[in-house]
Amino acid sequence: MATELEDKWEVQLRKGCLELAILASLWKGRLYGLELLRALETESDLVITEGTVYPLLSRLRNEGLLDSEWVEAELGHPRKYYRLTSAGRKKALMMARIWSRFSAKLDDLLKPLLKEER
């Protein structure tokens, strides 16, 4: 029961952070879907069902936060690259600030719990 609850809570937490993680992954430059998934897996520990990232990217593009363009690859298939728009950069920065402030406060709150556990 406890494990199920932990799983559910963790899944919801990860889902909630996904948009911020995607915007942050694109901060340094354009990426295509598979690159973005790799970045999420290695840098944020966020693992999602691969195909579901595309509807999410589509939504962020429709909201004006991302731009996309098809680029012919020298070898292999043409790829659809995503980059942040200026609105996307603003939103990523705003979300990052809120996250940073919130997580720092929460860390302080959690310190006694984690100390006791040790």
Place this chain on the structure above:
Amino acid sequence: MTTPDQKIETYLKRVRNGLRGLPAEEVSDILNELRTHIMERLELAPGPPESAVDTVLQSFGRAEKIAALYVSESLVLRAESSRTPGTVLRSLFYWSTLSIVGFFVFCICLIGYSFGICFFLAAIMKPFHPQGVGLWYQGPDTGHFSLHVGGFAPHTGEERELLGWWLVPIGCSLGGGTILLTTQFALWSLRRLRPSKP
């Protein structure tokens, strides 16, 4: 024996079936993007493609779920861009075919819009048919209120009309307000309750 390419195309066909209602250009763009991803994953997968394709498609996710995520996004866009009861109801109707929540939201909004239109109709018809359209109180014997539109119900003369010509501005305000509130509720539901997270 089904080849990996055939398996991929069958999978993409399932996605395409779920994307019905979206513009053809958008569908083609979505399928191309998904195909590119799957093909690249397959090239990177260890072992022969014949044995890897099932794992690749499985880790890509259920075709119907991916299509539903795209469609639900498109529903909101369409409803938000036009905001007319017709477009909102069409989006909600499609949602109602996907989930039980969508069905309830569709029913509530259908009732909301119907009430809104009735209020408007009453306001518009009052000047043309003043004796037949109005809010009537049927007296202390029954204690009933009734709103007649179009004079379908005969009056016995014992009822008292409550609003008179005030029915015109009140009907317009109530009609407009009900339609506006219903649209707001529909858009809020589409944004908050539809399947939108991976």
